[in-house]
Amino acid sequence: MKTFTALLCLFFLSTANAYTLSSGPIQKWGDPTLGTGATISYSFMMGGEQCDTSTCSALDSFMPLGFQQEIKKAFNTWSSVANLNFIEVADDGANFNTLTTSGDIRIGGEMIDGPSGVLAHAFYPDTHWYFSAGGDLHFDTSETWSIDNLVDGISIFWVALHEIGHSLGLGHSNESNAIMGPYYNPVLTGLQADDIAGIQYLYGANISAVPVPAAFWLLSSALVGLCGLRRKTSSKN
Ligand SMILES: [Zn+2]
Incomplete structure (x- = not known):
């Protein structure tokens, strides 16, 4: 049996079962007013760009065929419950965190820490101290990425x-x-009530979505612009 653990970002409070937001001033796309929707673009990086810690890779250089559909499904899952509209645009190949015409969320890969450990990391929609890093998402090129083999691969x-x-x-x-919980937990196959409450707090509900009880605590966190997801394989028996 494989068990998975992940490290919380150290700056998060842990006093209640609740979603948390990014740090400092509200960081959301679109109108900064809480509960208002946004249209957000995304693009798939070409590879070869300077990344935040190394060189960026295109996803098709280390992921199996069908990866784009899996990522688009993830975008659609969020927009199915919140007032969000995602548009794919072309990536212009600019280096990470430079002026670019690429998507708000640029998606690529880079060697982060080798197999296991950090699986991926993403930047909050920060507009305060980055050029264009806000929202960018990097998968670790060292993982065994999978569409349906979750025994040996990462979903x-x-x-x-x-x-x-x-x-x-x-x-x-x-x-x-919760999908936004601290653990890589592929047993969860979709957004949970806590995830939905969090995203609707920021962007409002999709008008066709089922209302979710709003009885969730809201926590804040210290200033940071990056959050990563970790996995550790502790045993197999
Ligand atoms: Zn995370």
């Missing part, structure tokens, strides 16, 4: 869903049974 959809949550402004939830 592209699951990690994309989690990381896009960061790209949209959500931090790690203290609710373990």
Whole structure:
């Protein structure tokens, strides 16, 4: 049996079961007013660009065929419950965090820390100290990414869903049974009530979505612009 653990970002409070937001001033796309929707573009990086810690790779250089559909499904999953509209645009190949005409959320890969450990990381929709890093999402090129083999591989959809949550402004939830929880937990196959409450707090509900009880605590976190998801394989028996 494999068990998975992940490290909370150290700056998050852990006093209640609740979603958290990115730090400092509200970081969301579109109108900064809470509960208002946004149209957000995304693009797939070409590869070869200077990344935040190394060189960026195109996803098709290390992911199986069908990865784009898995990532688009993750975007659609968020927009199915919140007032969000995602548009794919071409990436212009600019280096990370430089002026660019690429998507708000640029998606690529880079060697982060080798197999396991950090699976991916994403930047909050920060507009305060970055040029264009806000929202960007990098998958670790060292993982065995998978569409349907979750025994030996890491779910592209699951990690994309989690990381896009960061790209949209959500931090790690203290609710373990949440996509935005601290654990890579592919048993969860879709957004949970806590995830939905968090994203609707920022962007409002999709008008066709089922209302979710709003009885969730809201926590804040210290200043940071990046959050990563980790996995550690502790045993197999
Ligand atoms: Zn995370």
